[in-house]
Amino acid sequence: MKSLIAGLALVASVVAESRTSAPPGCVTVSSSGGDFTSIQQAVDSFDTGSSGEQCIFLSPGTYNEQVLISSRSAQFTIYGYTDDTSSYAGNKATITGRKSQADGLSNDQTATLRVKAKNFKLYNVNVANTYGEGSQAVALSAAADSGYYGSAFTGFQDTVLANSGKQLYANCLIQGATDFIFGKEAPAWFEACDIRVVAKPLGYITANGRGSAGGTSYYVFNNAKVGAASGHNVPDGAYYLGRPWGAYARVVFQNSQLSAVVNPQGWRIWNVGDERTEGVTFAEYNNSGKGAQGTRASFSKSLSAAVSISDVLGGDYSSAGYYDASYM
Numbered sequence: 001m002k003s004l005i006a007g008l009a010l011v012a013s014v015v016a017e018s019r020t021s022a023p024p025g026c027v028t029v030s031s032s033g034g035d036f037t038s039i040q041q042a043v044d045s046f047d048t049g050s051s052g053e054q055c056i057f058l059s060p061g062t063y064n065e066q067v068l069i070s071s072r073s074a075q076f077t078i079y080g081y082t083d084d085t086s087s088y089a090g091n092k093a094t095i096t097g098r099k100s101q102a103d104g105l106s107n108d109q110t111a112t113l114r115v116k117a118k119n120f121k122l123y124n125v126n127v128a129n130t131y132g133e134g135s136q137a138v139a140l141s142a143a144a145d146s147g148y149y150g151s152a153f154t155g156f157q158d159t160v161l162a163n164s165g166k167q168l169y170a171n172c173l174i175q176g177a178t179d180f181i182f183g184k185e186a187p188a189w190f191e192a193c194d195i196r197v198v199a200k201p202l203g204y205i206t207a208n209g210r211g212s213a214g215g216t217s218y219y220v221f222n223n224a225k226v227g228a229a230s231g232h233n234v235p236d237g238a239y240y241l242g243r244p245w246g247a248y249a250r251v252v253f254q255n256s257q258l259s260a261v262v263n264p265q266g267w268r269i270w271n272v273g274d275e276r277t278e279g280v281t282f283a284e285y286n287n288s289g290k291g292a293q294g295t296r297a298s299f300s301k302s303l304s305a306a307v308s309i310s311d312v313l314g315g316d317y318s319s320a321g322y323y324d325a326s327y328m
């Protein structure tokens, strides 16, 4: 029995189910008239001082607004309408914005969704920043322990600001061109995510900002698929897995499929004359595909074993409020 369970666990993945109405206890947001027509109004209807659980359900539609989930005592969840909870592909609810640093805002302030609430969870929602090329324009700014499941984050420069708190992204899409997964302090585990790059001659997937040897930031991509975004013709070798925003940047890709969009060198300096490579940990283990081949940059390394999730999120990760074992 034990070995049967272990065998099942190896192939277990989240079961495809639909979610077409609000889970019990959640308020509904709908542009055609639910409890609220605006997501922010729904969020603000909850008391930040009360504990327990708070949740909202997004009906199908495009919500053109910036959403701030402020710090609170309760565990807060946003669920999106979908025919298949296991993936982002069937998502029907999109939050979209187009703020950028060109508006005189900080990176966090440009984000379409800003998360400051500990143990926040997001399920099956698309989050977009449609500003495009030219300035930093964030889709998700995550600044708390938080989990993201079956969700899609799209942008161009700086799509996901994984900045502070422990973070888990599972079965998600993250798309962009320049430094599009970045941040300074967060340890973040990316499980079975699709990393999609848009048509550009040169781009960087991660720009980890770990600034010292004792810094907490650590991005690990496990079972990821890296390739061109749908409809985008990306030259071979155009993209690097990362460059060091901080001189102690720490990023691992493991057990992942890397298409030919990934440059044979794999990793890149920050800039000529400001390389920032002395303290970096840029590493790989058991990757496959054309993008996993080539002579890697001298400041990167290959590992002899995979990094474990507890190395990144801590030994108690599976009891954390943001953690959902059904996606793992």
Ligand SMILES: *[C@@H]1O[C@H](CO)[C@@H](O)[C@H](O)[C@H]1NC(C)=O
Pocket: 223, 255, 256, 286, 306
């Ligand atoms: C290598 O990665 C593949 C794909 O994720 C996985 O199926 C396989 O078990 C991994 N091998 C090792 C030795 O970790």
